[in-house]
Amino acid sequence: MEEDDPSKVLDLIKDLVLRLLSHNPTSNSSPTSSDFQKSLRYAIRILTSRMTPSIAPDAAAIAESIKRRLATEGKSSQALTFADLYTKFASKTGPGSVNNKWAVLYLLKIVAEDRKCRQTQFESSVLLPNLVASDPVLGKKSSGAEKEWQKGVLLVAKDPENLRDVAFKEFANLLKEENEVSEEVLVRDVLYACQGIDGKYVKFDNNADGYVLSNIVKAPRATRTMVRKLCEIGWLFRKVKGYISENMERFPAEDVGTVGHAFCAALQDELSEYYKLLAVVEAQSMNPIPLVSEAASSGNYLSLRRLAVWFAEPMVKMRLMAVLVDKCRVLKGGAMAGAIHLHAQHGDPLVLEFMRRLLRRVCSPLFEMVRSWVLEGELEDIFSEFFVVGQQVKAESLWREGYRLHSGMLPSFISQSLAQRILRTGKSINFLRVCCEDMGWADAATEAAVAAGTTTKRGSLGYGETDALESLVDGAAKRIDKHLLDVMHKRYKFKDHCLAIKRYLLLGQGDFVQYLMDIVGPELSEPANSISLFKLSGLLETAIRSSNAQYDDPDILDRLKVKMMPHGTGDRGWDVFSLEYEARVPLDTVFTESVMSKYLRIFNFLWKLRRVEHALIGTWKTMKPNCITSCSLTKLHHGVKLQLLSTLRRCQVLWVEMNHFVSNLQYYIMFEVLEVSWSDFSNEMEAAMDLDDLLAAHEKYLHSIFEKSLLGEQSQPLCKSLFVLFDLILRFRSNADRLYEGIHELQCRTIESSLPSRGKSTNIRSTEKSLETASWLADGKKALTQRAREFLRNVEQDLAALAKEYSSLLEGFISQLPLQQHVDLKFLLFRLDFTEFYSQLQPRV
Amino acid sequence: MDPEAARTARESLDLAFHISNILNTGIDRHTLSVLIALCDMGVNPEALAAVVKELRQEPPSSEAIISKNTTSLTRPT
Numbered sequence: 001m002e003e004d005d006p007s008k009v010l011d012l013i014k015d016l017v018l019r020l021l022s023h024n025p026t027s028n029s030s031p032t033s034s035d036f037q038k039s040l041r042y043a044i045r046i047l048t049s050r051m052t053p054s055i056a057p058d059a060a061a062i063a064e065s066i067k068r069r070l071a072t073e074g075k076s077s078q079a080l081t082f083a084d085l086y087t088k089f090a091s092k093t094g095p096g097s098v099n100n101k102w103a104v105l106y107l108l109k110i111v112a113e114d115r116k117c118r119q120t121q122f123e124s125s126v127l128l129p130n131l132v133a134s135d136p137v138l139g140k141k142s143s144g145a146e147k148e149w150q151k152g153v154l155l156v157a158k159d160p161e162n163l164r165d166v167a168f169k170e171f172a173n174l175l176k177e178e179n180e181v182s183e184e185v186l187v188r189d190v191l192y193a194c195q196g197i198d199g200k201y202v203k204f205d206n207n208a209d210g211y212v213l214s215n216i217v218k219a220p221r222a223t224r225t226m227v228r229k230l231c232e233i234g235w236l237f238r239k240v241k242g243y244i245s246e247n248m249e250r251f252p253a254e255d256v257g258t259v260g261h262a263f264c265a266a267l268q269d270e271l272s273e274y275y276k277l278l279a280v281v282e283a284q285s286m287n288p289i290p291l292v293s294e295a296a297s298s299g300n301y302l303s304l305r306r307l308a309v310w311f312a313e314p315m316v317k318m319r320l321m322a323v324l325v326d327k328c329r330v331l332k333g334g335a336m337a338g339a340i341h342l343h344a345q346h347g348d349p350l351v352l353e354f355m356r357r358l359l360r361r362v363c364s365p366l367f368e369m370v371r372s373w374v375l376e377g378e379l380e381d382i383f384s385e386f387f388v389v390g391q392q393v394k395a396e397s398l399w400r401e402g403y404r405l406h407s408g409m410l411p412s413f414i415s416q417s418l419a420q421r422i423l424r425t426g427k428s429i430n431f432l433r434v435c436c437e438d439m440g441w442a443d444a445a446t447e448a449a450v451a452a453g454t455t456t457k458r459g460s461l462g463y464g465e466t467d468a469l470e471s472l473v474d475g476a477a478k479r480i481d482k483h484l485l486d487v488m489h490k491r492y493k494f495k496d497h498c499l500a501i502k503r504y505l506l507l508g509q510g511d512f513v514q515y516l517m518d519i520v521g522p523e524l525s526e527p528a529n530s531i532s533l534f535k536l537s538g539l540l541e542t543a544i545r546s547s548n549a550q551y552d553d554p555d556i557l558d559r560l561k562v563k564m565m566p567h568g569t570g571d572r573g574w575d576v577f578s579l580e581y582e583a584r585v586p587l588d589t590v591f592t593e594s595v596m597s598k599y600l601r602i603f604n605f606l607w608k609l610r611r612v613e614h615a616l617i618g619t620w621k622t623m624k625p626n627c628i629t630s631c632s633l634t635k636l637h638h639g640v641k642l643q644l645l646s647t648l649r650r651c652q653v654l655w656v657e658m659n660h661f662v663s664n665l666q667y668y669i670m671f672e673v674l675e676v677s678w679s680d681f682s683n684e685m686e687a688a689m690d691l692d693d694l695l696a697a698h699e700k701y702l703h704s705i706f707e708k709s710l711l712g713e714q715s716q717p718l719c720k721s722l723f724v725l726f727d728l729i730l731r732f733r734s735n736a737d738r739l740y741e742g743i744h745e746l747q748c749r750t751i752e753s754s755l756p757s758r759g760k761s762t763n764i765r766s767t768e769k770s771l772e773t774a775s776w777l778a779d780g781k782k783a784l785t786q787r788a789r790e791f792l793r794n795v796e797q798d799l800a801a802l803a804k805e806y807s808s809l810l811e812g813f814i815s816q817l818p819l820q821q822h823v824d825l826k827f828l829l830f831r832l833d834f835t836e837f838y839s840q841l842q843p844r845v
Numbered sequence: 846m847d848p849e850a851a852r853t854a855r856e857s858l859d860l861a862f863h864i865s866n867i868l869n870t871g872i873d874r875h876t877l878s879v880l881i882a883l884c885d886m887g888v889n890p891e892a893l894a895a896v897v898k899e900l901r902q903e904p905p906s907s908e909a910i911i912s913k914n915t916t917s918l919t920r921p922t
Contacts, residue, residue, distance in 0.1 A: 012883050019876040020900040043896045047888060066868065082867050089860040098857045103884035105864070110894035112868035 017043050059090065059102035066109050181217050184285070187302045190227060191282055193234040194311070195275075196241060202227060210235050226304045233311055236318040237274070243325040244268055257332040257383035258365035263340070266361035267321055270354075274314055281310055317354055324358075333385020334409030337363050341413050341463075356464060363463040366411070370469065374422055374476045375445045377429030385409060388423050395435050396588040399691065403427050413463070418470060424692060425477040428484045431691070435586035436487050444483045448476035481690035488691070492587055495685060498698070500556040501581050501591075505599050506674055506705070507606045509549055516543040517614050524573030528564075531573045536562045540579075559583070563600075574611060578603055589691075590698055598702055601711055605719075609669065612726045613662050615733040619655060622740045640788050644743070647796045651736055654803050658729050661810065661832065668828045673708040676824075677701050708824050715820055721813050728806050735802060739795045746788050814838050857881075872897070 017040050063086045070079035090101060098104055181201055189199030193211040198204055205212045211231030213224050244264045247256050256264075285302035302310075320343070327339045340362055344355035369386045372378045379390045387410040390403045403423060410419055429445070432438045449472070488494045503509040519539045523531060540562050544550055549557065563580040578600055583591035591599075684697035706712055710719045817829040833839055861881060862874050872880070880897070884890055 009883065009886055009888070012879050012886075016876065016879045016883070016896070017900060019873070019879065020897060039900055043900060046895050046899065047892045049892070070867070078867050082864060085860050085863050085867070089857065089864065092853055092857045092860070098854075098861070098881055098885060100884045100887070103888075103890040104861055104881050107880060107884060107890040107894050107897075108861070108865050108868055108870055108872075110891065111870040111872065111897050112865075114894065114898050115869065115871060 013043055013047065014040060055106070057102045059105055062102055062105045062109060063090075066105070181219060183303055186213075186219075186223070186227060187285055187304060187307060190230045190234075190304065190307060191278065191285065193231045194237060194278060196234055196238045202231060204238075223304065226308070230304065230307055230311060233315050233318050236315075236322040237271075240267055240271065240318065240321045240325055243329070244271070257336075257385045259333050259336050259362060259385050260328070262365050263324075263328065263336060263358075263362045266358050267325075269361075270317065270321060270358070274318070277310075277314060281307070313350070316348075316350065320351060320354065333383065334366060334387045334406075334411045337366055338411035338413075341411055359463040363411075367462065367469065370422060371472070373426040374473055375449055377426050377433060377441075379403075379426070387411075387414070387419060388426060395585050396592065398434055399427065399431050399589045399695075400592075402430065413466060414469075418473060421473050421477050424690060425473060425480055428477075428480045428691065431586065431589070432480075432484055432487065435589065436484075436492070438483075438487050438491075440487070441480055441483055444479040445476060448472070448479045451475045477690075484691055485688065485694065488586070488694070494587065494590070494694070495682070496553065496556065497581075497583070497587055497591075498681070498685075500552070500559075501599065502674070502678055503552075504549070504560050505579055505581055505603050507603070507610060508674065509547065512543060512547040512549045513610060515547045516540065517610060519543055520577065521614070524577055526573050528567035528571040528573055528576045529569075531564070531576075533562060533564055536564075536577065565600075574608075578607070590695060595698075595702060598706055602705060602709060605709055605711060606669065608723070608726055609662070609666060612729050613666055615730055616655065616659050616662055619733050619736045620659075622737065623652065623655065640785055640792070643789060643792045643796070647739065647792050647799065648743075650796065650799050650803065651739060654732060654799060654806065655736065657810075658732060658806070661725070662729065664831045665828070668824075668831060669709060672824050672827050673705055677704045677708070680704070708822055710820075710825075715822075718813065718816050718820065721809060721816065725806070725809050725813060728802065728809060732799075732802055732806070735795065735798050739799075742791050742795065746784075746791075749784055811838065811841070871901070 017036065021036060021039055063083075067079050067083055067086075070076075070082060086105075089098075092098070186201065189202040192199040193202045193204075198211075201217050202211050202213055204210070210228065211234050213219060213227045219227075244267050247260060247264045250256050281302065324340055324343060327343075328336045331339055337359070340355070340359055344352065344359055346352050346355065366385070369379075369381060372380055373386070373388060379386065379388065381388075384406075387406050388403055389406045391401070393402050403426065405419055405423055410416075414422075429441050432441045504512070507513045516539070519542055520536065523536065523539065540560070544557060544560075559582040561580045561582060563578050565576045565578055567576040580596070581591070581599070583596070678701070681697055681701035684700070685694065688694040688697055707715075710722060814829065814832060817825055817832075858874070858878055858881065862877055865872050865877055876897075880893060883893060
């Protein structure tokens with residue numbers, strides 16, 4: 001509005017009002033009448049209330065829309081005319097033309113549309129008296145009657161004596177007659193049925209399993225169907241309600257479980273929402289329909305049809321609830337939450353929202369359990385609903401067997417790996433508490449809770465916040481695992497104990513083993529049943545004190561014990577002796593009995609190997625002075641001398657061969673097996689993030705030693721033949737000893753026979769010996785030679801047999817080596833057969 | 846006002862009246878001229894249309910207004 005001519009605008013408005021009122025024949029159109037004044041005030045109020053139009057000023061767009069509307073109404077000729085007029089209208093520019101062309105067009109358009117819509121409204125209100133049931137044919141006619149209206153049908157319709165009106169009234173009466181029960185009553189009954197209460201006409205029928213309109217009432221089939229459809233919600237309601245009351249009754253006594261309880265509570269809330277709706281609907285059902293014309297008699301607002309629309313959404317929810325109730329009848333805990341979660345995978349936002357709300361309630365006890373488990377290690381699960389199950393076990397197997405996942409109770413929205421992490425975190429806390437007697441975990445847990453952004457208050461996690469849960473679990477797991485490993489390493493010195501086991505049980509500490517072997521050796525040659533454990537323990541103590549082991553931690557040395565294995569008759573001490581390392585809580589989680597028995601087997605193997613090596617070294621010691629003695633045998637008979645030399649030679653060769661084998665095997669075990677495995681193990685120990693990693697690393701370490709030392713299942717035959725070889729070497733040792741004893745004796749005799757006076761004086765020590773010497777002397781030199789020859793022949797024969805057996809056994813052993821799976825055994829083969837001596841030998845056999 | 850401008854104004858009014866008739870607005874020529882003048886002064890056409898609508902008292906209009914103003918039942922969610 002321009003500021004300079006408000007009076008002009010006012011004049012124009014006055015004029016406009018006057019013109020408009022003059023159309024109305026009933027009103028007094030004089031500018032002074034009160035009617036006019038009222039209208040004018042009204043007009044000015046309207047004009048001042050809306051200062052700016054709601055659309056952008058665009059004349060072409062408005063013209064286009066008018067044109068299109070005309071065309072769609074089937075007035076194409078008018079549309080063309082309009083287009084023509086518009087182009088002319090738009091081309092008028094310059095002084096005197098209309099400046100605000102779009103406004104004029106827009107004004108005309110609105111007025112035209114308004115008029116048209118008023119006509120149709122008017123038309124329908126006349127043609128459609130409000131009947132209880134409207135005739136669809138009539139409705140169709142009303143929309144098609146637009147053209148007729150222009151031809152003056154309106155006047156006919158307005159006539160109260162109209163035939164059509166009379167026909168409608170008749171139809172309405174007919175309907176009333178057919179329906180014995182009025183619709184209002186039916187609506188009321190249906191509303192009752194929806195609350196699970198029998199109405200006057202609509203009752204629950206056990207045979208049909210649903211609410212039906214009783215047969216004694218006369219009603220058209222359509223109405224019956226309608227009632228039955230509407231009453232489905234009542235049936236569903238009964239079901240849900242029944243489930244809730246059943247569970248609530250049982251709750252504290254029987255195992256409905258907290259999740260089940262939460263589910264019931266959530267359902268109850270949904271039902272109370274439903275009650276609210278019913279209350280509103282019921283209140284509305286009493287109101288009459290607001291009608292355009294007061295003339296037509298209106299029924300109550302709610303018809304069965306309207307009710308169907310009202311119940312569309314609650315029906316969906318109620319169906320969903322009924323389905324869930326059916327699903328969950330036998331389930332509980334995590335399984336129930338999982339089952340409900342499966343239903344939440346739905347594309348319908350209504351269903352999705354509903355399920356989300358429900359699940360948030362249902363899962364809250366479950367999440368609460370997760371929270372207290374992860375942060376406090378508490379298993380508050382009286383109804384066994386949680387997916388972690390605990391059982392009473394001894395402290396040493398707490399980690400391995402104390403807790404496990406119950407996959408049936410694991411809801412599908414928690415992934416398996418997350419569940420594993422949850423399990424381990426709580427387990428770590430319990431392990432720390434029970435086995436390590438450590439309280440530092442509480443700080444770690446609090447820290448984790450703070451880091452995850454949730455306080456340790458209850459009910460802070462909910463369904464759908466899997467990320468939050470995951471971050472909480474991760475944070476807690478990381479901190480608690482770290483704490484646990486710290487405790488294991490620092491307080492319980494895990495690595496030191498592993499090292500001690502390697503040094504003592506796996507014979508890594510050379511000087512200690514040497515001393516022990518020296519001291520214990522004679523004792524162990526006795527039969528097993530005559531050996532005293534106390535004496536051996538004392539010897540062990542001596543060995544420790546005389547070796548470098550004495551500088552080790554007394555706590556570690558304290559744990560090292562002698563153990564006698566169960567023995568049968570004829571067993572020697574060698575067979576039953578072993579060392580044992582006592583792993584106390586909490587280290588016995590790592591060094592369990594089965595692990596220790598593996599260590600025991602490895603120890604036995606290594607001990608045997610050491611013993612054989614020790615025996616060979618002992619033989620070497622006796623052989624060593626022989627080169628000198630052989631020189632002094634020159635006085636012997638020539639034939640005997642040759643024989644002696646060849647026997648000695650054979651013995652030497654055999655020894656060298658055996659020594660080669662044993663020392664290479666020893667080397668292999670030490671450097672290819674023990675040290676390599678240990679280095680791998682200590683790397684993995686550094687990298688371990690949690691106790692499971694540590695256990696796995698240790699397991700791997702032990703397994704690798706076990707397999708590579710030929711103790712595994714698959715290398716059983718190889719191991720057997722190895723032990724036979726060991727036995728053979730030990731036999732060789734006794735033979736060699738016998739040979740050298742014989743030679744020594746022979747030497748003595750020879751000297752005695754050549755120097756009888758001296759021999760006599762030296763040999764008086766024992767009567768036995770002097771008697772023997774006397775017989776030898778009596779036999780004379782000839783007999784001596786004879787005896788020596790015989791003895792040497794025997795020994796040589798034995799040695800030859802031994803050598804033959806040995807070479808065949810060794811060949812068998814070497815030929816078996818390449819068949820083993822372990823790559824490292826190739827190195828052993830390579831080492832043993834470095835000069836290809838054996839592989840050249842083989843093809844000939 | 847020079848005769849040229851007067852002629853243009855008359856022709857414009859003629860054209861507008863034609864359009865008005867085609868659209869079946871039921872507005873007579875004089876009223877239309879007043880409306881155009883008001884539009885040219887910058888009055889909101891929507892408001893003008895409302896005035897025309899309200900004041901043109903056609904017989905069924907009272908009922909129509911009532912039906913429009915009656916509040917309908919709001920659905921609880």
